[in-house]
Amino acid sequence: MKSIMEVKTSLLDNMIGVGDMVLLEPLNEDSFIENLRSRFDHNEIYTYIGSVVISMNPYRSLPIYTPQKVEEYRNRNFYELSPHIYALADEAYRSLRDQDKDQCILITGESGAGKTEASKLVMSYVAAVCGKGQEVNKVKEQLLQSNPVLEAFGNAKTMRNDNSSRFGKYMDIEFDFKGDPLGGVISNYLLEKSRVCKQPRGERNFHIFYQLLSGASDDTLLKLKLDRDFSKYNYLSLDSANVNGLDDAASFRTVRNAMQIVGFMEDEVQSVLELVAAVLKLGNIEFKPESRVNGFDESRVKDKNDLKEMCELLGIEQSVLERAFSYRTVEAKMEKMSTTLNVAQAYYARDALAKNLYSRLFSWLVTRINESIKAQAKTRHKVMGVLDIYGFEIFEDNSFEQFIINYCNEKLQQIFIELTLREEQEEYIREDIEWTNIVYFNNAVICDLIENNQNGILAMLDEECLRPGTVTDDTFLDKLNTICAEHQHFESRLSKNSKFLTDHSLPHSCFRIQHYAGKVLYRVEGFVDKNNDLLYRDLSQAMYKATHSLMRQLFPEGNPAKVNLKRPPTAGFQFKASVGVLMKNLQTKNPNYIRCIKPNDKKVAHIFTDSLVCHQVRYLGLMENVRVRRAGYAFRQPYESCLKRYKMLCKTTWPQWRGPARDGVAVLLTDCSVPTEEFAYGRSKIFIRNPRTLFTLEERRRACLEDLATLIQKIYRGWKSRTHFLLLKKSQVVVAAWYRRYAQQNKYQKIKSASLVMQSFIRGWKARNILRQLKYEKRCKEAVTTIAAYWHGTQARRELRHLKEAAREKHAVSVIWAGWQGTKARRELRRLKEEARCKHAVAIIWAYWLGLQVRRDYRKFFRANAGKKIYNFTIQRIMQKYFLGLKTTTMSPMDNTWPAKPYGFLEGAHTELRRIFHLWRCKKYRGQFTEEKKAVYEEKLEASEIFKDKKALYPSSVSQPFKGDYLEIQKNPKYQKLNSAVEEKVLLADLVNKINRANGKGSPRLFLLTKSNFVLADQKTGQVKTSVPLPDLASVSVSTQSDGFFALKLKEGSASASKGDFLLSSDHLIEIITKLHRIGTTAADRDQINIDISDEFLVQFKQDKVCVKFIQGGPKNGNSAACKRKNNRLLEVSVPSP
Ligand SMILES: Nc1ncnc2c1ncn2[C@@H]1O[C@H](COP(=O)(O)OP(=O)(O)OP(=O)(O)O)[C@@H](O)[C@H]1O
């Protein structure tokens, strides 16, 4: 087992000085101060004395309040980490939560020592570690935000502290059983209200006045009838209006925000600000004396402006308030008397009103906050109280307020002594623990001097105040001098024992008290007034008459219906009572102490004034505290609860110890090997000397609890696993049965589908074999067809060659060739048609048969035969479709269209069919011709043979039909004579120009052609001029160009030759020449007429030969050629360029 002493705590590790003064060696005042100083120099501002925390004010922000720090200290043992205020807060919070003990945090120290800061740190720590949730967070926020509001109204800058609390505050935070905050209650103690009217030099009024003037918007100030300038207000001290490090404007925003979070309504905030403004206005009201007939001076308001504004703000009738400042009504024995006020009394009344107004406003604020933060649930609460009271104060000039404040501090010191020093020592004795008494100063005697009901200072003050007759501060001092003269802590120049008669540091109007924290000199001036705290009834009644609702609430005694002639309790009496209640309250709770120490008087960081610290250490009784702590025991607990807490550490005591608790604890400690000097047995409690021992016990308890938890966990897990396993086993059987069935089903399905696959493979293989066979047969058939086609082709070509040769020899051959071709084509077509018809018929029959077959065999043999059948059927369909597709071509021989080849395998047949079809339709076309038409086409054919590609005129003539008789000789009566002159049938009659060789000009002539002659006749008369028998015509000459000139040359020596050759021009040259040539050709007995085509030829005119020359691009006169005589032997014909 680990030895207890081996346990390390970080409290003891890496310490600067010692973290716990109890461990200080040697223990004396110097080493104590030195320890504080060295820790302070290293920013260690917290030091323990056992469970008491000493806090040094660092006067600067240290990085030790971060959320990480909060986490670090959360749920840790007090001595586990280095000293910190968080450790104390955590300890208090956990005792409250886990051990159900109400706690109080007592924070003491003089003004500026850091009490308020410490209280805020404690609250923020508790807020950070306690439960979370929307509702809880709201409560926390409200509790935390109550601070800025109260600080604004209750704190002020003093010589000792820039943010000095001028009221006492005790806050009870209420928690539910889980440790979640439910709400809180704040109690406030006596606000130092004299500050409202007057502040000592270098100090300020309450923060809110400055914050309002600096931070409020112009609009708000206008509404409140205020001016930003501090100097305009009598109640605001000017010499320290601006404090370094304080941003009043920003603070104002914070306060407004905090008020909103706490739950103040907008109109409530407005009312509060109006009252603050009213106090400022009130301070500005001034008075002047006005002589009365009776010789007395009566006070009058000097400048009524401020009064008017204040009345407007609060809704008070101005005259009522004005009267209240000039008169005072005194009621005695049902009789009312009005007395006038002089100027001094008026000022007194004004200030009393201001002070009362402000302090009542402050109390109202506390009540209002309490209303908001009040715990809603009615369940039992656990409470943590935080006490932050004004610190002990010693000024040069101390008055009633300081007296009260210091009395309160005395009481706190008393409670500290009671609980830590006296109570502790008494307990050792009670418990019969060996103990050497430690001497300490008990301030009970000072408390008694102040609060004793018979002859205490407060009691005497009250007595003075209530006594009839003239009462002044001096009569009060006289009384003190008589009654307290003997008291060892009371000093006065004129006291009865005249001990201080020669003490010049003690003025006549003062008395001095030796407080626990030092001697304080009090000036009696104002004691009686302040204790009386009188406000003239006229003023409270005037206030009650205000329309401002908050104002009315604050002055309920002003209600004329409830006139109470009894004097209200004095301030001292009230304070004493409330402090009494507080002390009682604190005594019921478990105390946690934070002792704040101020390192210097300058409010600056890094300065440690030994004498000042030493003084505080002394009066706080810290040395005695350490001594008691060291001599005594760090921890005590009744045997029962100790046993209950640690019984799991020992087998004998766990789980139940049957016997006296004390024996159980003894067994336990022996079993845990705690050295005997570490503990002592009291009557009812066990005392443990060293915190480390306790810490070790706690550690082991924690470990033990973990083991116990593990055991419970283990058993639970075992049970859970076993149940789970049984369930799994049962389920597994069901799952296995289902799975087996599923697997067998799967297997069967697989076998079934495998046999189907095999079947289809075999069928496929068979089908492919048949397909291969069929394909082979088809290829053989196609090969035969192709060979046959080639053979036919060769034959045809050979035939064609023969025919071509024959045709070339004779023109007639072409006719024979065509006929032969036609016959051949017809035959071929017939054959093909027959074949196609057969194929088609066969295909249809075959398809039907196949369809039948397929349908019949479909189910059984589809897979085996379908391929071949579908193939054949498809081929036939293709052929059928192909042949039907050919039908679209027209019968015109000119039509060149032919459908595209649809399939590659039809290529041979496709071209051959095209050729045969073309020949056939040509033949058909020719068959339609009549004899005349045939002759016309023959003529055209002849013209083509003569002129094609030889004469440029030819192409234009192709489209012109050969009409022959252009003059309509038979019908035209004009040519009747001519008609009768020509016996034969006229084959051609046309108008020509006969060219005159002399000038090249043409003269019109009629040109007629019969079977045997050509005739030239006069155009006008129709008289035959020349008739030449055709056999006399030797040749015809024409040019190669597009002109219509032609020369008819006669045979030399013939009868007609004497007339000379004819040079003519005609529009129908091609027709004339063709007909001449034809007639010449058909007449077998005649020589053929030669046709010369050249651009230069000779013409034999009557006498001489003339050369006719054709040139191109001659002068253009229209479109026709022009003939010109060049000389005797040359006629030039210029033909326009094409
Ligand atoms: N822990 C701290 N860290 C930093 N600054 C601190 C700390 N404690 C106190 N201070 C400083 O010291 C100033 C005075 O502290 P605080 O107001 O708490 O004194 P107090 O003891 O409440 O005095 P009083 O009795 O006058 O109200 C604070 O305004 C702050 O500037």
Ligand SMILES: [Mg+2]
């Ligand atoms: Mg304070």
